[in-house]
Amino acid sequence: MVHGYKGVKFQNWARTYGCCPEMYYQPTSVEEVREVLALARQQNKRVKVVGGGHSPSDIACTDGFMIHMGKMNRVLQVDTEKKQVTVEAGILLSDLHPQLGKHGLALSNLGAVSDVTAGGVIGSGTHNTGIKHGILPTLSHPVAPEKQCLNFTRIWFGELVMNTDCRLRSAFKTCLQYVLAWTHAVFPFAFCRGQVLDNLDSHLKKSEYFRFLWFPHSENVSVIYQDHTNKPPSSSANWFWDYAIGFYLLEFLLWISSFLPGLVGWINRFFFWLLFTRKRESSNLSHEIFTYECRFKQHVQDWAIPREKTKEALLELKAVLETHPKMVAHFPVEVRFTRGDDILLSPCFQRDSCYMNIIMYRPYGKDIPRLDYWLAYETIMKKVGGRPHWAKAHNCTRKDFEKMYPAFSKFCAIREKLDPTGMFLNAYLEKVFY
Ligand SMILES: Cc1cc2nc3c(=O)[nH]c(=O)nc-3n(C[C@H](O)[C@H](O)[C@H](O)COP(=O)(O)OP(=O)(O)OC[C@H]3O[C@@H](n4cnc5c(N)ncnc54)[C@H](O)[C@@H]3O)c2cc1C
Numbered sequence: 001m002v003h004g005y006k007g008v009k010f011q012n013w014a015r016t017y018g019c020c021p022e023m024y025y026q027p028t029s030v031e032e033v034r035e036v037l038a039l040a041r042q043q044n045k046r047v048k049v050v051g052g053g054h055s056p057s058d059i060a061c062t063d064g065f066m067i068h069m070g071k072m073n074r075v076l077q078v079d080t081e082k083k084q085v086t087v088e089a090g091i092l093l094s095d096l097h098p099q100l101g102k103h104g105l106a107l108s109n110l111g112a113v114s115d116v117t118a119g120g121v122i123g124s125g126t127h128n129t130g131i132k133h134g135i136l137p138t139l140s141h142p143v144a145p146e147k148q149c150l151n152f153t154r155i156w157f158g159e160l161v162m163n164t165d166c167r168l169r170s171a172f173k174t175c176l177q178y179v180l181a182w183t184h185a186v187f188p189f190a191f192c193r194g195q196v197l198d199n200l201d202s203h204l205k206k207s208e209y210f211r212f213l214w215f216p217h218s219e220n221v222s223v224i225y226q227d228h229t230n231k232p233p234s235s236s237a238n239w240f241w242d243y244a245i246g247f248y249l250l251e252f253l254l255w256i257s258s259f260l261p262g263l264v265g266w267i268n269r270f271f272f273w274l275l276f277t278r279k280r281e282s283s284n285l286s287h288e289i290f291t292y293e294c295r296f297k298q299h300v301q302d303w304a305i306p307r308e309k310t311k312e313a314l315l316e317l318k319a320v321l322e323t324h325p326k327m328v329a330h331f332p333v334e335v336r337f338t339r340g341d342d343i344l345l346s347p348c349f350q351r352d353s354c355y356m357n358i359i360m361y362r363p364y365g366k367d368i369p370r371l372d373y374w375l376a377y378e379t380i381m382k383k384v385g386g387r388p389h390w391a392k393a394h395n396c397t398r399k400d401f402e403k404m405y406p407a408f409s410k411f412c413a414i415r416e417k418l419d420p421t422g423m424f425l426n427a428y429l430e431k432v433f434y
Contacts, residue, residue: 001035002025002027002028002032002035002036003025004023004024004025004036004065005023005024005025006022006023006024007020008020008021008024008066010024010050010053010060010061010066011053012053012054012055012056012057012058012060013052013053013054013056013115013297014056014297014298014299014362015297015362015365016056016297016299016362016393017056017057017058017061017393018061019058019061019062019063019066020063021048021062021063021064021065021066022045022063022064022065023045023064023065023066024065024066024068025065025066025067025068026067026068026070026071027067027069027071027072028071028072029072033067033072036065036067037423039065040064040065040423041423045064045065045423046062046063046064046065046422046423046424046425046426047062047064047065047066047067047423047424048060048061048062048064048065048066048067048424048426049066049067049068049069049119049123050066050067050068050069050120051069051089051090051116051117051118051119051120051123052092052115052116052117052120054113054115054116054120054391055120055124055391055392056298056299056300056391056392056393057391057392057393057394057428058393058426058427058428059124059390059391059426059428059429061426061427061428062426064426068090069088069089069090069117069119070090071090072088072089072090072091073087073088073090073091073092073095073117074087074088074091075087075088075091075096075099076088076169078099078100078103078105080103080104080105083105083173083174083175083176084171084172084173084174085100085105085171085172085174086169086170086171086172087118087169087170087171087172088118088169089117089118089119089122089169089170090117090118090119091117091118092114092115092116092117093107093110093114093115093116093117093118093121093287094114094115096118097114097285097287100174100177101177101285104176104177105174105175105176105177106174106175106176106177106178106285106286106287107136107139107172107174107175107286107287108133108139108173108174108175108286109128109130109133109136109139109209109290110128110136110286110287110290110291111126111127111128111136111290111291112128112290112291112292112294113291113292113294114287114291118140118170118172119170120391121136121137122136122137122140122170124389124390124391125137125343125345125346125347125389125390125391126391127304127336127338127347127348127355127389128209128290128336128338129209129210129211129336129337129338129355130208130209130210130337130338130339131204131210131307131337131338131339131352132208132339133208133209133338133339134338134339134340134341134348135338135341135343135346135347135348137341137343137346138339138341138343139172139173139174140170140171140172140173141170141171141173177285177286178228178285178286179228179229179230179231179232179233179283179284179285179286180209180226180227180228180229180283180284180285180286180289180290181225181226181227181228181229181231181281181282181283182224182225182226182281182282182283182284182289183224183225183281184222184223184224184225184276184280185222185223185225186220186221186222186223186276186277187221187222187223188219188220188221189214189218189219189220189221189318190219191221192212192214192221192223193311193315196212196221196223197310197311197314197315198311200307200310200311203223204337206225207225207226207227208226208227208228209225209226209227209290210223210224210225210226210337211223211224211226211334211335211336211337212224212334212335213331213332213333213334213335214314214318214332214333214335215268215269215271215272215331215332215333216265216268216318216321216329216330216331216332216333217264217265217268217269217321217329218265218268218269218272220268220269220272220276222272222275222276222332226289226290229283231283232283233283233284233285233288234282234283234284244295246271246274246275247295247296250267250271250296251296251361251363251364252363253267253270254267254330254361254363254368255363255364255366257328257368258363258366258368261326261328261368264328264329264330267331268329268330268331271331272331296361296362296363297361297362297365298359298360298361298362299359299360299362299367299370299393300357300358300359300360300392300393301357301358301374301377301378301381301388301389301392301393301394302355302356302357302358302388302389302392303347303355303356303377303378303381303386303387303388303389303394304338304347304348304353304354304355304386304387304388304389305353305354305355305356305381305384305385305386305387306351306352306353306354306384306385307337307351307352307353307354309354309384309385309386310335310354310356312384313354313356313380313381313384313386314333314335314356316380316383317333317356317358317376317377317380320376320380321373324372324376327372327373327376328360328368328369328370328373329358329360329373330359330360330361330368331359332359333356333357333358333359334355334356334357334359335354335355335356335357336354336355336357337352337353337354337355338352338353338355339352340352340353344405344407344408344410344411345390345405345407345408345411347387347388347389347390349387349405349406349407350406355389356381358373358374358377360373378394378395382400385404386404387404387405396431396432397431397432398431398432398433398434401432412433415433
């Protein structure tokens with residue numbers, strides 16, 4: 001019999017959301033998961049699965065039964081011919097990379113961190129950048145024989161979970177291991193507007209994993225190119241960050257600025273200068289280039305908007321900050337691009353998209369007022385037809401989603417069929433579906 005624990009407190013990575021599940025389980029097999037589910041059904045309890053706990057929202061929270069997937073973390077099969085790997089959904093991507101590497105394989109795209117699980121990145125629609133590349137769920141497909149787990153419900157937020165076993169195992173398409181070269185160019189905003197925003201297509205074609213960062217309260221933009229290379233791995237050190245001095249200084253300065261908000265613009269400009277004014281290039285295995293060690297707890301918002309709305313949305317955001325000098329925005333605003341797909345609740349459903357990520361750090365755990373900035377951002381995102389990232393906190397409800405997603409009711413019908421009693425719901429999902 002699988003053992004459950006009382007009194008466990010769950011907090012997400014950023015310590016911005018948490019909960020006290022009535023029971024906490026760490027099953028080691030599909031059979032043990034079934035036991036927990038049978039018990040939950042018997043006792044009329046709700047269930048939520050959690051992976052790496054990195055979602056910056058309450059999406060993984062529950063006061064019912066929590067199933068932590070950390071002990072279901074094996075690689076089950078690697079098919080080098082088909083370039084496909086089958087894993088248990090609780091595997092951390094940081095553990096998957098070396099195992100794929102042994103077979104000369106890698107994932108063709110990744111988000112910014114690897115301390116996240118296969119189930120988590122698929123279930124919440126994690127993305128990176130590159131207009132030829134879809135969000136991470138497009139790399140996955142359900143493991144046979146659970147055929148009833150339809151392809152287009154690949155984003156599942158811990159919902160639709162264990163009626164089928166498919167959420168416990170996932171197959172990923174992989175590709176041959178590759179080295180990426182990272183380089184960047186620095187532009188004043190006005191130049192970026194002409195060169196990048198007015199010529200987005202040529203930039204998206206020019207670089208496979210193209211993105212750019214704007215530093216709010218400044219005219220500074222850094223354009224980042226990441227592309228396949230035959231060069232061997234190498235890196236040019238940045239002593240300031242590599243020896244962590246930058247992190248300590250930034251956290252301290254951000255904390256000071258919580259008393260003197262006027263300093264934020266100066267901090268943004270100073271760190272742009274430190275990070276980007278020197279030429280810095282590196283090449284490394286793909287997962288080393290895509291991911292970084294994120295040391296700062298933070299609040300984030302990240303909406304997918306139609307790609308062609310990138311310029312309008314960014315200019316509006318900049319204008320709002322300029323007309324409201326007391327509104328504080330930390331750096332950077334990160335702009336990434338993804339290919340459209342056919343997953344019903346994918347923020348990129350049926351359209352190539354631009355993700356515009358905004359951030360507010362929490363120096364030494366301290367929240368800095370962000371509501372005006374958040375509201376202004378959400379208003380712009382909604383106006384240009386945006387859809388919020390599922391893992392990141394937002395204020396949308398079913399009414400909004402019905403407008404945003406042409407296939408919302410189709411998804412709801414599938415959900416209700418697979419989870420008629422609402423056993424896999426939580427407060428976050430109630431807002432989405434009711
Ligand atoms: C520092 C940082 C950087 C990030 N960078 C990016 C980025 O570049 N791009 C991006 O898109 N996102 C990014 N994120 C968000 C992150 O990728 C997602 O929140 C992702 O879901 C985290 O995976 P996790 O394993 O921690 O999932 P959790 O937060 O544990 O869970 C997320 C959701 O998936 C469900 N779930 C988890 N495992 C399973 C399973 N086996 N079966 C069914 N449901 C399951 C949970 O119930 C929950 O609904 C970042 C987050 C942080 C903290």
